[in-house]
Amino acid sequence: MQKSWAVARDSDALVAAFPSRLATDVRGALSVMPISELSPLEPFPVDVRGEKVVIPSRIFSDEPHARAVGHLSGTEQLILRCLYSRHGDGRIRQRHLERILESDEPWVAPFVVRLAGEYVVEILEAIHRGLPGLDVPGSAQRRLYGEFISRNPSFFARTERRVVSYWSCYYRWKYPVFGTYPGSALVAAFRSAVGEQGGVLEPRHTPRPLSARDPLGR
Structure with a gap:
């Protein structure tokens, strides 16, 4: 029960990193993320076109299998890349960053x-x-x-x-x-x-x- 509560709490924290209209897409992206023993760290707030979002400074989930990612929509994949650009491993951050730079999403x-x-x-x-x-x-x-x-x-x-x-x-x-x-x-x-x-x-x-x-x- 305690672990289930922690997973739900962490999921809510990651949903809050994006505009509310994307909540369903974020949860779709999170569905392929492996559960981490460590919770997201040090969230920071920013304004995205008038809406406050709260983004974690670091996440620690292992990367999902490429096959699972391939079943996500384009928006879900972009969300996933954004989240992994906050990963504790710099090489993972860079790899996912390079996949989001061309996006024109605010x-x-x-x-x-x-x-x-x-x-x-x-x-x-x-x-x-x-x-x-x-x-x-x-x-x-x-x-x-x-x-x-x-x-x-x-x-x-x-x-x-x-x-x-x-x-x-x-x-x-x-x-x-x-x-x-x-x-x-x-x-x-x-x-x-x-x-x-x-x-x-x-x-x-x-x-x-x-x-x-x-x-x-x-």
């Missing part, structure tokens, strides 16, 4: 932006590679991410701070100048997308751009 955006503020540099590179339109004025991707971040300025501010923190802690030896770190270009592109949508953000939380006066960008 509820995918928070899963992608959150990953921009994490420590796996290969994931940062995958995001920029998978969002070529992010650097193209007027593109659908710029509109999608600009609109989402405009609605979630505090969330983006935390993302910027995390990008700088992980760079300083883990990658400064490889990228002495912040502007050369993959996360720098990514958050700059997100910030530019917001400006194109007329959104207002908090002041930059990243080191200032390079200049002739200070070539190290300090």
